[in-house]
Amino acid sequence: MAEHYKPVKYKAWELTLEERFQEYYPPLSEREAVLEANRCLYCHDAPCMVACPTHIDIPTFIRKIATGNTKGSARTILEANLLGATCSRVCPVEELCEGACVMRHDHKPITIGRLQRYAMDYAQEKKIKFFEAGKPNGFKVAVVGTGPAGLSCAGELAKLGFDVTCFEKKKMAGGLSTYGIVVFREPVEVSLAEVKNIEDLGVKIKTECTIGEDIKFEELIENYDAVFFGVGLGSVPDLAVPGEDLEGVVDGLDFIEATKVDKLDSIKFGNRIAVIGAGNTGIDCATIARRLGAERVTIVYRRSEAEMPAYHFEYQFALGEGVSFMFLTQPVEIVGKDGKVEGLKCLRMDLGEPDHSGRRMPVPAKGSEFVIPCDMVIKAIGQKKHTDLLGKLAEFGVKSTKNGYIAVADDTKRSDHPKIFAGGDCIRSKGEASTVAAVQDGKVAAAAIYRQLVGAPSPNEKHIEPVLSPVK
Numbered sequence: 001m002a003e004h005y006k007p008v009k010y011k012a013w014e015l016t017l018e019e020r021f022q023e024y025y026p027p028l029s030e031r032e033a034v035l036e037a038n039r040c041l042y043c044h045d046a047p048c049m050v051a052c053p054t055h056i057d058i059p060t061f062i063r064k065i066a067t068g069n070t071k072g073s074a075r076t077i078l079e080a081n082l083l084g085a086t087c088s089r090v091c092p093v094e095e096l097c098e099g100a101c102v103m104r105h106d107h108k109p110i111t112i113g114r115l116q117r118y119a120m121d122y123a124q125e126k127k128i129k130f131f132e133a134g135k136p137n138g139f140k141v142a143v144v145g146t147g148p149a150g151l152s153c154a155g156e157l158a159k160l161g162f163d164v165t166c167f168e169k170k171k172m173a174g175g176l177s178t179y180g181i182v183v184f185r186e187p188v189e190v191s192l193a194e195v196k197n198i199e200d201l202g203v204k205i206k207t208e209c210t211i212g213e214d215i216k217f218e219e220l221i222e223n224y225d226a227v228f229f230g231v232g233l234g235s236v237p238d239l240a241v242p243g244e245d246l247e248g249v250v251d252g253l254d255f256i257e258a259t260k261v262d263k264l265d266s267i268k269f270g271n272r273i274a275v276i277g278a279g280n281t282g283i284d285c286a287t288i289a290r291r292l293g294a295e296r297v298t299i300v301y302r303r304s305e306a307e308m309p310a311y312h313f314e315y316q317f318a319l320g321e322g323v324s325f326m327f328l329t330q331p332v333e334i335v336g337k338d339g340k341v342e343g344l345k346c347l348r349m350d351l352g353e354p355d356h357s358g359r360r361m362p363v364p365a366k367g368s369e370f371v372i373p374c375d376m377v378i379k380a381i382g383q384k385k386h387t388d389l390l391g392k393l394a395e396f397g398v399k400s401t402k403n404g405y406i407a408v409a410d411d412t413k414r415s416d417h418p419k420i421f422a423g424g425d426c427i428r429s430k431g432e433a434s435t436v437a438a439v440q441d442g443k444v445a446a447a448a449i450y451r452q453l454v455g456a457p458s459p460n461e462k463h464i465e466p467v468l469s470p471v472k
């Protein structure tokens with residue numbers, strides 16, 4: 001792990017609750033940013049740029065910071081990625097751009113994420129508007145969902161002159177950037193400022209409007225020239241073990257959402273918490289619980305450390321926050337007394353043969369049952385698929401993948417229905433779901449919609465790979 005990614009050490013008792021939920025990486029000062037930018041070698045065929053799913057011209061934006069042109073730097077970032085402020089905070093940079101940086105071998109990699117945040121914060125503070133709505137081309141596009149995929153698609157289309165309306169079922173737009181990413185990684189204001197930037201391009205956003213309930217699918221397909229689905233995934237699935245209805249059992253996404261939208265001192269939490277699942281959600285719930293003040297937080301995961309979905313740096317971060325891990329442990333029952341959680345009954349597991357994902361299957365060890373005493377259980381075992389939506393889309397001839405995602409062509413994000421496109425978590429049947437991948441999907445779909453409706457290559461295709469098929 002790169003040295004600069006060591007978690008910030010803090011002594012909880014020295015900080016107020018609010019301070020514990022501040023962004024944990026402080027912004028770079030101008031001097032720090034310029035010094036760091038000057039370490040960059042401005043590589044030809046820069047590997048960092050190849051590794052960025054949105055292909056931001058990283059050497060160029062860094063060089064602009066080094067020469068004092070921070071405004072120009074922000075423009076370079078936003079040309080490739082309209083959600084540059086979110087991505088600078090949430091991207092797993094050590095797996096992407098910084099992991100590919102040539103400087104990682106002998107020195108430490110350039111802190112690309114923090115430099116990007118420096119340029120994005122500068123543009124936001126100065127309220128600089130880089131783009132305008134394109135000249136109207138007469139086409140109307142509906143975007144369902146305003147997470148990174150939907151916003152990216154909507155913004156790119158608006159720049160190209162499309163009349164875009166987004167429909168969002170939640171009260172605020174932004175998807176998981178607003179409601180799901182822990183506040184000390186991305187404050188809500190950062191996500192909402194990006195939503196505002198997209199609206200400033202002329203995109204209309206209708207919140208608290210669920211497609212399939214408030215507006216029928218048929219209406220969208222009929223009234224718009226193209227429809228983009230960026231609906232993400234659903235709530236955390238049930239554990240399907242006895243005791244799930246006890247007081248003190250909570251959905252991990254609801255728990256995170258509370259820390260983003262509610263007053264911190266109004267959030268209920270236990271003192272000894274078992275978090276089930278070792279992915280993004282599990283790690284975030286566990287670290288939040290510690291920062292709220294829970295004494296003992298244990299992540300329970302049925303496979304081993306090697307198979308856990310969380311990134312290595314997230315694991316290290318959680319350990320640094322005092323979270324414990326119990327690997328090869330399968331919950332079988334939530335034990336309660338007087339209707340409240342009292343413990344989590346588990347079995348020890350051994351690793352058996354690989355399953356369809358290639359990971360070794362956990363198998364229960366006989367007679368290994370034991371109980372972890374706890375007063376709260378947080379469910380964090382992934383997100384449900386939108387089965388109802390897939391069923392509805394199937395009526396329009398849209399296929400879904402075997403594992404429950406919308407099936408689209410890689411190079412256009414178009415489904416089997418010529419008007420229906422999709423991107424983000426709802427199509428990610430393989431590979432890791434991430435914000436930056438969702439942003440790129442939205443951009444690819446916008447370029448494909450342009451080609452399909454306008455009949456010419458989109459001006460933004462230079463940032464897109466794989467290159468779109470020729471216009472037919």
Ligand SMILES: Cc1cc2nc3c(=O)[nH]c(=O)nc-3n(C[C@H](O)[C@H](O)[C@H](O)COP(=O)(O)OP(=O)(O)OC[C@H]3O[C@@H](n4cnc5c(N)ncnc54)[C@H](O)[C@@H]3O)c2cc1C
Pocket residue numbers: 090091092144145146147148149150167168169170173174175176177180181182185209210211212230231232233256280281284423424425426433434435436438
């Ligand atoms: C806890 C957690 C932490 C994460 N941390 C990171 C991280 O650190 N880094 C990273 O890169 N990725 C992270 N991710 C993943 C990342 O957040 C997602 O990959 C990304 O948000 C996907 O974007 P999206 O636009 O596809 O979906 P979402 O962000 O889920 O947005 C989908 C939107 O569609 C709306 N919607 C759904 N159905 C309808 C409907 N019928 N009508 C209208 N609106 C609808 C939803 O309300 C939502 O706003 C995390 C995910 C979770 C759950």
Ligand code: SF4
Pocket residue numbers: 039040041042043046047048049058059062100101102103110112
């Ligand atoms: S690989 Fe590293 S040194 Fe080279 S351009 Fe990218 S950030 Fe700069």
